[in-house]
Amino acid sequence: MSAERAAAPAIVFIGFMGAGKSTALAAARRAGLETTEIDQLMERALGMSIPVAFERLGEEGFREREAEVVGGLLERSAGGAIALGGGSILSPRIRAALDRHTVVWLQVEPAEAWRRIAGSDRPLATSAEDVERLLAARLPLYEGLADVVVPPGDRGIVARALPAIRALAELPAGTRLLWASSSSGEYPALVGRGLLGCGWWPLESRRLLVSDRDVAALYGDRLGPLAATVEVEPGEGAKTMAEAERVLRELAAAGATRGDHVVALGGGVVGDLAGFCAHLYQRGVPVVQVPTTLVAQVDSAYGGKTGVDLPEGKNYAGAYQLPAAVIADTGALASLPPAELAAGFVEALKTGLLTGGPLWERVRAVESLDPAGLDDVVFACARYKCAIVAADERDSGLRNVLNLGHTVGHAIEAASEYRRYRHGEAIGLGLLAALRLSGAPELRAEVAAILGRLGLPLELDPAIDLGRTLDALGRDKKRTAAGVGFVLLAEPGQPRTGQLVPADELRAAVEELYG
Helix, strand or coil, X not given: CCHHHHCCCCEEEECCCCCCHHHHHHHHHHCCCCEEEHHHHHHHHHCCCHHHHHHHHHHHHHHHHHHHHHHHXXXXXXXXXXXXXXXXXXXXXXXXXXXXXXXXXXXXXXXXXXXHHCCCCCCCCCCHHHXXXXXXXXXXXXXXXXXEEECCCCCCHHHHHHHHHHHHHHCCCCCEEEEEEECCEEEEEEEECCCCCCCCCCCCCCEEEEEEHHHHHHHHHHCCCCCEEEEECCCHHHCCHHHHHHHHHHHHHCCCCCCCEEEEEECHHHHHHHHHHHHHHHHCCCEEXXXXXXXXXXXXXXXXXXXXXXXXXXXXXXXXXXXXXXXXXXXXXXXXXXXXXXXXXXHHHHHHHHHCHHHHHHHHCCCCCCHHHCHHXXXXXXXXXXXXXXXXXXXXXXXXXXXXXXXXXXXXXHHCCCCCCCHHHHHHHHHHHHHHHCCCHHHHHHHHHHHHHCXXXXXXCCXXXXXXXXXXXXXXXXXXXXXXXXEEECCCCCEEEEEECCHHHHHHHHHHCCC
């Protein structure tokens, strides 16, 4: 066996019992890959079934033999696909050997895992409580090892994701893949450095670029052959119905057909506008989102919400248009001015507040922003956003949590005619108001300290009329007959949606922003 072949990475499926690793291996086999199932390999090596091996050797003895057999296989593996046992990742040797492979984590919820394995002879999982405990203990290991995250889905999900998974070996080192799936579709979301210009592209049809003038000059030539380029002015002012009509007409002038696709290169404004136009053009063409700002890479590029602003409010006209793919080149963050990077980080801060746990600990510890050190934050935020969208794509319930800080933030943007504050700056102020309304003064003070460290505004410009801000709040697009529902949060990881707030309390929270 040549050294080159010996060094070939394998696709290695990891995950808890019942996650579907055998099904994934079958998909890899149908795709022409050589496959190895570790449970079967271990039974051959031990000369006994795994339950018997646990009984005779004990868990410690079994893990020692597993480290030898599986560690050795991974160290010499020459490609193909391998499905590890649920607890294989407990071995330091095996974890180290996984470093050169493409590691695919198949997620499963505890209740579903137990439903699938109940009645089997799994030696460590004899009850739903065992499953929940073991999965919670192993979760950090799965997360830390994964190059690819595949959410729970039907039996065909890995087969559909496999082309993107296989492509990962050819992409820049460190690239991670999230397979995003929700009720109306699924797509690969890639996060890594050097993705722009690496040569890989998710679709084979003609590409029609929509970008703002500044970003197109920086990165437009890295996107391969383009059938046309449509440029818009930078900033929120481009998100109008008039500009959408101009973009649509330029696509038509370029001869775009339903067999082509739009490429949205830029920040949240371009992503919203280009996605909206892709939804409308000839009743829908695919869009590939290529976010280049932090706010877009951690939030707006995923989930399919698109739209433009009306004088009456932000995103008052919009549509759902899931992307065909998201390509987030975190190297592009280095081109952002510090103030733009800081404003974008507010969306990561919001996500940390919503998730609690490790992501909150990560974002709350930030003293200053280094664009070279944000890849983990981008990927974690993308995972959270896509999980929320998977559960509630059309914003009928759970997805409302993503509006934390946005109700007041959007009102501030509207009241200032989208000229005074960057989106993230307004949302930061909105977070302070939301935490005041939540009755969480200590958490509000901590968030204010984080915003202050990053040079973000903590007070509203007195030139922005209080009455206009309150009027914009009353027109929030999520209002119902009962009123405007707020997302409130008394502690990280515990958001509450649809909370009605007395008018006097709301006024006081906004007035507080004026200092």
